[in-house]
Amino acid sequence: MSNKMFRTKRIVALALAGMMCFQMTGCGKSDSKKKKEKIDQYSVVSQGEINHTLSAIRVEDGELYGSYYDLDTSADGPGAEGSNTGLIRYNLETKETKEVKADEDVYMNTVLKDNDGNYIAKGSVSIDTDSEYNDNGEKSDTYSYYDVTYKYDKDFNLIDKVKGDMVTVNINDDGGEDSSVAQEYTDDGELVELCVSAEKSEYYLKITDKEGNEKGKIESDGDQSFEALLKLPDGEMLVSTWGEDKDAFYKIDLENLKVGEKVFDMPGYDANQYSEGKDNTLICAAEGYVYRINYKDNKSTKIIKLLDSDINPDSVQAVYELSDGTIGCIVSEDSDTTGIYTFEKQDSNKSGKTEIKLGVLYLDSDLQERVIKFNKTNDKYRIVTVEYYDDKEEDYSNVISRFNSDIASGNCPDIIDFSSMEGYLERYDEKGLLEDLTPYFNKEEDIKLDKLVQSVVNAYKINGKLYVLPQCFTLSGWFGATDTVGKDIHWTLDDFINLTKSLPDGVEMIKDLTSDSLLSMCTTQLDRYINWETGDCRFNSDEFVKLLEFSGNYKSSDEFYKNYDDSEYVDESTLIRQNKLILQNAFLTGVDDYMVAKAIFGKDISFKGAPVDDGNGVIVSGSGSLLAISSKSKNKDVAWEFIKQFYIPEDSEEGKFSSYAFGFPIIQSELDKKLEDAKTPDTYTDENGNEQVSENVWTIGDVEVKVGVASDDDIKAIKDIINSIDGRNSYDIKIGEMITEEAEAFFKGQKTAKEVADIIQSRISMYVKENK
Secondary structure: OOOEEEEOOOOOOOOHHHHHHHHHOOOOOOOOOOOOOOOOEEEEEEEEEEOOEEEEEEEEOOEEEEEEEEOOOOOOOOOOOOOEEEEEEEEOOOOOEEEEEOOOOOEEEEEEEOOOOOEEEEEEEEEOOOOOEOOOOOEOOEEEEEEEEEEEOOOOOEEEEEEOOOEEEEOOOOOOOOEEEEEEEOOOOOEEEEEEOOOOOOEEEEEEOOOOOEEEEEEOOOOEEEEEEEEOOOOOEEEEEEEOOOOEEEEEEOOOOEEEEEEEEOOOOOOEEEEEEOOOEEEEEEOOEEEEEEOOOOEEEEEEEOHHHOOOHHHEEEEEEOOOOOEEEEEEEEOOEEEEEEEEEEOOOOOOOEEEEEEEOOOOHHHHHHHHHHHHHOOOEEEEEEEOOOOOOOOHHHHHHHHHHHHHOOOOOOEEEOOOOHHHHHHHHHOOOEOOOHHHHHOOHHHOHHHEOHHHHHHHEEOOEEOOOOOEEEEEEEEEEHHHHOOOOOOOHHHHHHHHHHOOOOOEOOOOOOHHHHHHHHOOOHHHOEEOOOOEEOOOOHHHHHHHHHHOOOOOHHHHHHOOOHHHOOOHHHHHHOOOEOEEEEEEOOHHHHHHHHHHHOOOEEEEOOOOOOOOOOEEEEEOOOEEEEOOOOOHHHHHHHHHHHHOOOOOOOOOOOOOOOOEEOEHHHHHHHHHHOOOOOEEEOOOOOEEEOOEEEEEOOEEEEEOOOOHHHHHHHHHHHHOOOEEOOOOHHHHHHHHHHHHHHHOOOOOHHHHHHHHHHHHHHHHHHHO
16 A cells, blocks of 8 residues: 655754753753664665756655655756656666656656555646746736646556646735645545645645545644654555644545544654655654654664764655665765665674764754764775754753763763854863864964964953854844944943933834843853853842843743734834834845945944943854863864864865855955955846846845945945954843843842842852852
8 A cells, every 4th residue: 555745845954053042051950861762874875866956846655755856957947948857656666767757847846656556646836936036026916827737647648637726926916826735545445635725824634525526625733733644554545734833644534524533653754755664553654763653652762873873864754664674765876866775784884984973062064064974985994973952852951961961971072063052162161171273273284373363262252262164154233323332342331321321212223122031142152251261250249230120121931922012013123223222133144235235324333232331342253163172082183074074165175165154254355255256246247248236235124225336445345344343142041041030130120230130140150150
């Protein structure tokens, strides 16, 4: 019996790892012991490749089938002129391939088999979508499309083709027709479709009987959203949901048109492409593993760790199991190739290589690729990953406890990723647990420390030692009109308070400012208040007391958002244009961010750091992996060989910067080039062969803003901001919670600001002492 599944796309927050750090550090003590599942070691054997990029694929009865597209980079996308699209099937046992080319302008969305073994392919054709702008540079407000359904027999002979009506959609309004994004045939010949409403952008189920008449619809209950369809080997039809509760598959009651009882929980948020396994089980890939699912008992078991088999989990399109028990996977190799692999069980560390442990909270795709590359090219050493975060862990303090325990013990990973744990660097420095990377950088000609951006290098030094360094960096602060906030980057807390008090009614300093957010933004750089080496704290200083007193003029976040009306929301740019807002939050990742802010204000702007009495308050944060070497590692030079690849310049043949590392490059020459290039406008060749300057138009709020090309003065201003960096983001959610909890007594008039500051000083001093 066939087993098929199509998963709709879901947006996953990119800041997951950062959020984990903030949540976990706020938890109390608990048992850190957790029994690990024993997973056998597998290698992979290539079974060939398909010279296409595959989409909408399914695996059933030993056959892979779906649609393909080979994108011509000169064209505008799948279905555009120059792109090759069609249907394909591949026998996973005999390796026999058969394909049929589709109409040139069609992009296939879904493919499935009906109960007679015919292939049903649904596609769409977009009209006049060559560019969002026409030849005159005017933005198009509409696009048109029509759907088309093909029916092919078992030999890919075309049986029928049905073209839908043309639909025109205004991009500024909700519109168009409902779309069918997944389909399954029941054993009785009824068609179950997962559809998305064009009006509400919500998913629902539509059931059509075998005569083609609509039988009815099933709406989700609001708390849980429909996500995917799955037909079990016994013919039972299921729908998955996600929302506040755990992702799971439920029975579809086709007679009463409702969702029935839960059948099994999904093994991970990214689980997709379920295939039939042996002994009434399913197999799928999720969260870096191949899982076997006993759906009758609702039990999922990890059987293969993909990365240990040198397979990037993010490239896996599907896994499958053949009749002889062989497990394999289908992997997107590059822009026009799909690899077919099978797994071969082996003895533990059969390769004989020395293992180098890499400890991470969360393993991103780029880091996975670099681990695979290292393992494939190094004949003596092998990187093995240890992931501390598990989304099934209800108490995040257990994750941090395991992380801290391993680093402090003989079980410490050789390499540690601090990209979500920057706030812990000072305490590890005090304990001598990390290796100073200064001599390692300085032995590399291309990335010696004097060739890197010095302000960032200095910001990441702790007591003169450098334990981690980002590949790229971003800056946090505020933008304001120079004629209002002044030209200097630095300002004191008194400057900030005095300007705020001088504002007329109806004008905000910072949008939606609350008492706790004001305290938080001024204590993001904890090294200004805490000396982890000595344990000294200064939360009872005059500066902090003054900050606490001024924060009392604002509502707490809970009070502010209690009766908050989203319908009354006005974005920052609109308030700035209306002269109702002084500062715009600045997350500076490149020249464009500065130029967009300048266009919004419509005048000269200044970048302002956090208001502090000493220094500039300009906060730098790293992007991408942030790797350190354990001082206890027996293979420090090998660990460095892995780490140094993250800093190789973009124009080097050896590699590139991490795709997860956005922002300004850490290498000074790369930064200089990027800033210089920003002074040259983009151009295009018009229909007469003449070179024209492209307009840089951004949609900010509900207004289009034309952004100019950076001038020498603009680039100088950005360089001045970078050179003014004097601290990095070192926030600790536990300390933030202590400040917020105790400040409440002052806000309610129960204690003076000085009394509260003394209590905060005492509590945090105790916390620092316990965690030194």
